[in-house]
Amino acid sequence: MSALGIPCVRPLVSAVVCALAAPQALAAAPSPSIPGTWQLQFQDEFNGSSLDGTKWRLGGHWAGIAGSGGLSPRNVTVSGGYLKLRAEQRNMSYSGVNYAYSASEVSTFFNYRQQYGYFEARVKYPPVKGLWPAFWLMPDRGSYGWQGAYARTYLKFDLTGANLSQVNTATLKLTASAIESGETNNLVFMKLLDDSWSESSLTWNNKPTPDPVWLEQRWNNKWNPGQEVSVDVTEFVGQQLAGDKKVSLVIADTYLRTKFIKFHSREAAVQANRPRLVINGVTYFASEDATVQWGEYANTNYGKSLELMVQDDWGDTASTFNGGMEVDIMESLGIWGPEVTSHATHWDGYAAQHQSMHWGHVTFPPRADGFHVYGAYWQPGLLEFYVDGVKTGSWSHSRILGVPAYLLLSLQLGGWDGNTPGPQVHNQEMWVDWVRTWSGTRAPAASP
Template structure:
């Protein structure tokens, strides 16, 4: 979480202009001197300078590669600032570099960072592209979000996802407060949120104004009022011959189409899910996502899940495909346990469409019956965090399932130094991890007394202790077995004592390795596409507190085709504070264990068929909060052992 210090010196954008009589918009003053820009606070080594190359003063911002979320904080003339005569902020910005960059415009209210008292709007800019980013108060990414109070603006900032490998450069040409028509009604400022439901299972099965006919038809595309039942954001639609043609604009990274839902929700309990048929009539592939939502609720919050299901499909030019979503699944795998009787939103959105992207849609309907849905395979619940656990006596001696098992790795961290025949205390590549705060140092992994200790601290230094590499303010430790130990299938576990400092993100995980004999380069060997995947056995955000971690998988690389599944796992305290995290990896099935107890499973033919190597590390920031509790550093993850087993028959084969 970035701090909000409000500068009132020579302002880049003089918001005092807002004291003038209000119109539909108020152009805010641009800087006239380099000295004025020098008062602006930047984040993550971004550099702000005055640019007059276009004949008009503009703010030039250099965004360094691999540096977290670089950006600028626009100083305010008063704190808080009253923008109640307007309903939005918009910013005109050009990408004058040779690399694509994703930008986020954010407006804040005062308040506890844990409640996220802000709204954001994002945009992707290609090299040479200019866009106007418009943020409506009360909306984030064009959808209802935190009910921002425009009378109490405490911060305005622009930041970016760190560009990869090459620095990016922006020209900010205009910042204005405006009044415009929002894509959807925002929540009222200071509105009291509805009391959270205790759980989806406690909701009445039906209380909706509309249930579709037995055919499942959600929108009658032959009806003369069909378009009135749809809403388009950064897209437009026409209907002819019972088919809906949607043109998606490039003014948003996520243009979408909504099916309008009755106020009390839509009852789809009779169906297994929803589906449609889509034809890509454009010239570029369309990364298409179908999503069904419940309203925010307490159960989703407890489980650390978003209250929706999504099905993602890349549609090639000229291709006609069915897009089918099953309630309770994400991308065909177990996901949030959606309440089909209280559907609050249905949308189809694209990710970063290319110019001219158009889909022709038909047969938008519910499919199947409730009996066709998958069973939820998450086997723990938040209440488990309060129940003390005594791990069984056999734990660590064998896997928690029957079989003729052979131990293939038995790392007990004996001696006084790391076993360099098994472990490397750095990533296989030299670069920093984008969006995170730490650099890695071999000094931050020590071995003593039969344990490995991973130290996370506030200490600036060069990545991998190499002066030629970038420097960061936080230092952490990692070990991984790339090129030294891999295994396909079997059982893996580690006994770990986790750190507790806010902002830390310890993990025990695997990545694919196709081996040196494959002749592939390091990135191809480790790609999660073509039958491989990242498997997160345990990843824990310390701000969650004890008794909760995440299990997850990622596949088809990390770009537009990326797919993932994950779930929260909950468990009680042990007498000594140690926990044993395990994974059973079988053909077509993954099963996670905590302290010898089965906690989650994922059964799918897409389970990885590529050997994997092991990683243990502490990350800082990134998915975890960047508001690190420095006062509690250094902190440590301690690992007692790492053990791996394989079935004897697989060793023979």
């Protein structure tokens, strides 16, 4: 079973596929670059105008990113049939760490995981010193801690009668009612384009999916009860004013920080404590709000609660110990130049017990459009790597990743080998045409 209680699909004995979101209809099934018996399991062609929140999220399972650049939502876009991951030279803060550069990373963590099969992505990136593009896998055992401790907050502001012609400033204001002490907490504020939900019927199991490219992150919050919390939402409110004039927002953790934060809801006795939007200096109170909770509360409606809550629990789901492993299908450093990549695996943590397997510099012929198809074939005790359908590395060993994994695409900065970022990385982009995974087995190698 998946962590949501959805049965894992087992189309072939060699594959375990767990979709954590509601099942999505797949497009006409393409075939991978290598022959075999395949069944398409995951597919994103990036043909929309935004990142699909049923498949992807910003970052991986933890609130950090490797390299010299912080994770920035403004560096992740979808347009023209591509996912575009951008790097910038600018000061920013992510998860409490200050950076001189911004980077980008998305993953399927908490949405999709698969064990065994073939994994493939069509990618291009510029060979610019300082860039660190990658397509990789990390373990996801589906162990997320106590599901009942997961909570999201939904807010809606109906501006249809507000007689607003433009938005100069718009600030979301909340009043904290309680905050759990100890360790670090995290909040992300997300856009929600689906305004059809109602506070009287909203539950975890029927909640609409927000845009995973969040508006703002608030890290290590130490608010006291009664303290006002403000978030700038000017751009999004302006967009919605030009549309249906309804503004929906979602507040979540997403990084397994375990500590709850509560706010007064629109049912609060003191009006000044209720969620509100201050637009051009005028206050508009929430028309609907509700918390949703997972686990045993997944069908419970909290629309009349006096408080709103945000929390994620924690589970040791992504450890690279005990059968877990990082698998780098494509990992390149800009300093290496064009048409050079590497494959690698890492296991048993990243400290004293860390172990790894590397394939060195892998070179391949150029293509006119700059795109290459990077793939990995994974079976029990076997990993094979491919570029444009040509095998570029293989490894047979009992320690190879033996638990389900989630997918990551990243444009990090720096790394090693003197790949130091500088002004040359500014506004450079990694483009992803598509990502697909299959269950199944490749055809036997031809006899010599």
